[in-house]
Structures are given as structure tokens and as C-alpha cells.
Amino acid sequence: MTKQLTRERLIQAALTLFKEKGYAAASTRDIAQQAGVNHLTLFRHFGNKRNLFRESVIQHVASGDFTSAIEGKLSGNLQEDLALIAQAYLEENLEKDGVFWLYFNEAKQDPEVAELVAEIPRKLHDFLASYFSQLHDRGSISSGNFQLLARMFFGLLNQYILFRKLPAFDVTADENTDAFIHECVDLFRTKLEKKELS
Known part of the structure; x- marks a missing residue:
């Protein structure tokens, strides 16, 4: 899987889980699992949950x-x-x-x-x-x-x-x-x- 595709899958997974569970309840582990990637991969791409929220939700809007x-x-x-x-x-x-x-x-x-x-x-x-x-x-x-x-x-x-x-x-x-x-x-x-x- 390319870096860009991995990133896009994480953003889509985060968007789905943030909508379903809210920011606090959607864990980075759940997001990584939903995207089909390793938990550490999420941190390599975004650094933290805050950055992932910014890109998946705020940039989506x-x-x-x-x-x-x-x-x-x-x-x-x-x-x-x-x-x-x-x-x-x-x-x-x-x-x-x-x-x-x-x-x-x-x-x-x-x-x-x-x-x-x-x-x-x-x-x-x-x-x-x-x-x-x-x-x-x-x-x-x-x-x-x-x-x-x-x-x-x-x-x-x-x-x-x-x-x-x-x-x-x-x-x-x-x-x-x-x-x-x-x-x-x-x-x-x-x-x-x-x-x-x-």
C-alpha cells in the first residue's frame, strides 16, 4: 500500500469513527484497525489524534x-x-x-x-x-x-x-x-x- 493510500484510508476511517463515536471515544487503535493498518502507522502519518482530527474532519468540512x-x-x-x-x-x-x-x-x-x-x-x-x-x-x-x-x-x-x-x-x-x-x-x-x- 502506498503512503498516500494509507493516509487516505486513515482519514476515511477517522472520519467514520469520529462521526459514529465522537472525538473522545474514537481511539487511535480503533481508527488504525478500521483502516487496516498498524497502530504505529497512524502516528507515523499524523503524529497524534489532534492532527488526525484536523485533517479528517476539519479539512473535510x-x-x-x-x-x-x-x-x-x-x-x-x-x-x-x-x-x-x-x-x-x-x-x-x-x-x-x-x-x-x-x-x-x-x-x-x-x-x-x-x-x-x-x-x-x-x-x-x-x-x-x-x-x-x-x-x-x-x-x-x-x-x-x-x-x-x-x-x-x-x-x-x-x-x-x-x-x-x-x-x-x-x-x-x-x-x-x-x-x-x-x-x-x-x-x-x-x-x-x-x-x-x-
Whole structure:
């Protein structure tokens, strides 16, 4: 088995067991056994359980390449760019709602996991706040608390992901993903676009 294949099997096994048992109850021995590898192999690849959680769960939710892939596609048009960011983020994460629940539940119980989980929104918020700042510096948008607005934007997207599968929040035909993105983007565009003086 190649190193890469071994690593991928460990990540998939960890993801399965973290979802089934939670972070604390999923032992590294169980994960190695599920992956069909020696227990020491897990440590050679990841060093510890914390690193394995980071790669298997956190990277599964929001890959480190998300912001890099998006940056090259931004046009400077607020409405188009926010729609692009929202679409890409939801496409990457909508089918991962089970993992979202896992890391939120684990973060409430374990400060170590909470710190790991906090890495995702920090990167995303910094990325979007920086984008807003660049547009503001060019005179394209109004001023605002860009860090807070970035948190609100991704907060709405995460709420959509988390609530979509709950029976009480069943999405009807007129509340599809495109409609949600349109309304979300329009909300932020209305807040940030410069008003023309009459």
C-alpha cells in the first residue's frame, strides 16, 4: 500500500469513527484497525489524534484550498463575487452536514477540539473581510465592520447547511439553494454598495 493510500484510508476511517463515536471515544487503535493498518502507522502519518482530527474532519468540512481557488475568480463586482463565494462554499459543504454537527458537538465538550474548529471560520472571515477592505480601498463599497460582516455572511451559509436536514426546517421548492444565495447576496449588497448621491 502506498503512503498516500494509507493516509487516505486513515482519514476515511477517522472520519467514520469520529462521526459514529465522537472525538473522545474514537481511539487511535480503533481508527488504525478500521483502516487496516498498524497502530504505529497512524502516528507515523499524523503524529497524534489532534492532527488526525484536523485533517479528517476539519479539512473535510472546508479544504485549505477553498480561499485560494476562489481568489483567482473574483472580479471585483460585489454581487457576482459574493454569489460565487456562497455557491462554492455551499457546493463544497452541503453534503457534509453530518460532519458539521460532529465538530459543533465536539467543540462544546472539548476545548482542544473547539480551538481546532475555530481555525476554519478564522480563515474564511479573514479572507472575506480582506476582500471587503480591498473593495472599500478602491472606493467600490461603503465602510463597515468588515470582520463582523464576514462572520455574518458565512454564518448565514452555515445555518443553511445545518438546518437543511432538520425536519422542522424542511426546505420547500421555492427555498432552493439558488434562491437562498440570491437573497443572502442581495442583503449584503444592499448594505455595502455605495449609494449614488441624487
